[in-house]
Amino acid sequence: MKVCVYGAGAIGGYLAGRLAKGGAELSVVARGPHLDAIRAEGLTVRTAEGALHSRPAASDRPADLGPQDAVVVCTKVPALPDVAEGIGPLLGPGTAVAFVTNGIPWWYFDRHGGEAEGTRLPELDPGDNIRRAVGVERTLGGVVYAACSVASPGVVEVSSRTTKLILGEPDGERSPRAVALATAFKAGSLPCSVSPDIRSEVWGKLLNNLANGPLCLLTRRNIRDTFADPVVNEAALRAVEEGLAIARAMGRQVSSTAQERIALSAQIPHKPSILQDLELGRPMEIDALFTVPLRLARGRGVPTPTLSLLVALATQAAEAAGLYRRGGPGIA
Numbered sequence: 262m263k264v265c266v267y268g269a270g271a272i273g274g275y276l277a278g279r280l281a282k283g284g285a286e287l288s289v290v291a292r293g294p295h296l297d298a299i300r301a302e303g304l305t306v307r308t309a310e311g312a313l314h315s316r317p318a319a320s321d322r323p324a325d326l327g328p329q330d331a332v333v334v335c336t337k338v339p340a341l342p343d344v345a346e347g348i349g350p351l352l353g354p355g356t357a358v359a360f361v362t363n364g365i366p367w368w369y370f371d372r373h374g375g376e377a378e379g380t381r382l383p384e385l386d387p388g389d390n391i392r393r394a395v396g397v398e399r400t401l402g403g404v405v406y407a408a409c410s411v412a413s414p415g416v417v418e419v420s421s422r423t424t425k426l427i428l429g430e431p432d433g434e435r436s437p438r439a440v441a442l443a444t445a446f447k448a449g450s451l452p453c454s455v456s457p458d459i460r461s462e463v464w465g466k467l468l469n470n471l472a473n474g475p476l477c478l479l480t481r482r483n484i485r486d487t488f489a490d491p492v493v494n495e496a497a498l499r500a501v502e503e504g505l506a507i508a509r510a511m512g513r514q515v516s517s518t519a520q521e522r523i524a525l526s527a528q529i530p531h532k533p534s535i536l537q538d539l540e541l542g543r544p545m546e547i548d549a550l551f552t553v554p555l556r557l558a559r560g561r562g563v564p565t566p567t568l569s570l571l572v573a574l575a576t577q578a579a580e581a582a583g584l585y586r587r588g589g590p591g592i593a
C-alpha cells in the first residue's frame with residue numbers, strides 16, 4: 262500500500278515508523294532540519310521495545326511523492342490551511358485521507374446525521390480550505406494513543422509503553438479503505454482498529470487532553486509529575502468528569518471511567534504536545550482541544566466550572582505567548 266504521512270513530526274514520525282516496519286510503500290512530507298535529517302540518515306523512532314529505523318522517501322514538496330492510496334495527516338490543527346494548499350498532488354481518484362489529530366476534527370458534523378448534520382467549525386477549517394482540498398468523501402477520522410516528541414531532527418521518542426490507533430469513517434461504515442489502512446499499521450505491530458463510532462473515540466481521547474493539557478501548561482511539567490500532586494489529580498478528575506458529561510450530551514459513549522483515564526495518564530513522563538508547542542513557540546491547538554469542546558458544552562447547557570477556568574487560563578497563556586489568536590484562525 263502506498264501511504265504518505267503528511268507532517269512526520271512526533272506522531273507522524275511514529276506512525277511512519279510503524280508503516281515502514283509493516284512494509285508499506287512509505288513517503289513523508291516534512292520540512293526544515295527534520296527533513297534534512299530524514300533524507301540524510303533516515304527516520305529513527307525510539308520505542309520501549311527498541312528502535313525502528315526506516316528510510317522513507319521524504320520531501321517538503323508533495324508533488325515529488327505523487328498520488329497515494331492513503332495520506333495520513335499528522336500536522337497540528339493550525340497547520341491545516343497549509344496542508345490544504347499542499348496536499349493536491351498526493352490525491353488520486355481513490356485516495357483516502359486520515360486526519361490523525363487531537364481534539365474535535367474539522368469534519369465532526371459531516372455524515373453525522375440529525376439536526377447538527379453539516380454544522381461547520383470555522384476555527385478548525387477557516388474558509389473551508391481543507392474541506393475543498395480533500396473533501397469529506399475522502400476523509401477518515403483517526404485517534405491515536407501514543408506519547409511522542411521529536412528528540413532531535415530525524416529522531417522521534419515514544420514515552421508511552423502502550424500505543425494504539427483507531428480509524429473510522431465519519432458515517433461509521435467498515436469500509437475496505439479503512440480496513441486496508443488499519444491492516445498496514447497492524448503489519449507494523451501497531452494495534453489499530455476501525456471503529457463504527459469514531460466520534461465516541463474522539464471524545465474519549467479528548468478527555469485526556471482536556472485534563473492534562475491546561476494543567477501541564479500551568480505547571481510546565483510532564484503529566485506524571487503534574488498529576489503526582491493529589492490536589493491537581495483531583496482537579497484532573499473533575500475535568501474528565503465534565504468532559505464525560507459533554508460527550509454524553511453530544512450523544513457519545515466513552516467506555517472508561519475518569520479514574521481509569523487519570524490513572525493511566527499519571528504514569529506517563531510526557532509533556533503534552535500542547536506544552537511542547539508553548540515551549541517551542543509553535544502555534545497552539547487551543548481551538549480543537551479546548552474552545553470548540555467548551556462551545557459545544559455551552560450550546561447543550563452542560564456546566565463545566567473546572568474546565569472553563571482551566572481553559573481560560575490555558576487560552577491566556579497561549580495568547581500571551583503569541584501562539585494563539587482568540588476568535589480567529591490559528592496563527593500558522
Ligand SMILES: NC(=O)C1=CN([C@@H]2O[C@H](COP(=O)(O)OP(=O)(O)OC[C@H]3O[C@@H](n4cnc5c(N)ncnc54)[C@H](OP(=O)(O)O)[C@@H]3O)[C@@H](O)[C@H]2O)C=CC1
Pocket residue numbers: 267268269270271272273290291292293295321335336337338340343344347361362363364405406407408409410411533534546
Ligand atoms: N505528540 C504527541 O504525543 C501526541 C500528539 N497528538 C496530536 O497529533 C497531532 C500532531 O502532533 P505532533 O506530532 O505532536 O506535532 P509535531 O509538531 O511534532 O509534528 C507536526 C509536524 O508537521 C510538520 N508540518 C507542519 N506543517 C507542515 C507543512 N506545511 N509541510 C511539511 N511539514 C509540516 C511540522 O514541521 P515543523 O516542526 O517544521 O512545524 C512537524 O514536523 C496533533 O493534533 C497533536 O495534538 C496526538 C497524540 C499524542
Ligand SMILES: CC(C)(CO)C(=O)C(=O)O
Pocket residue numbers: 363407408409469470473531532533534535
Ligand atoms: C498527552 C497525550 C499523549 C495524551 O493526552 C497527548 O495526546 C498529547 O501529547 O497531545
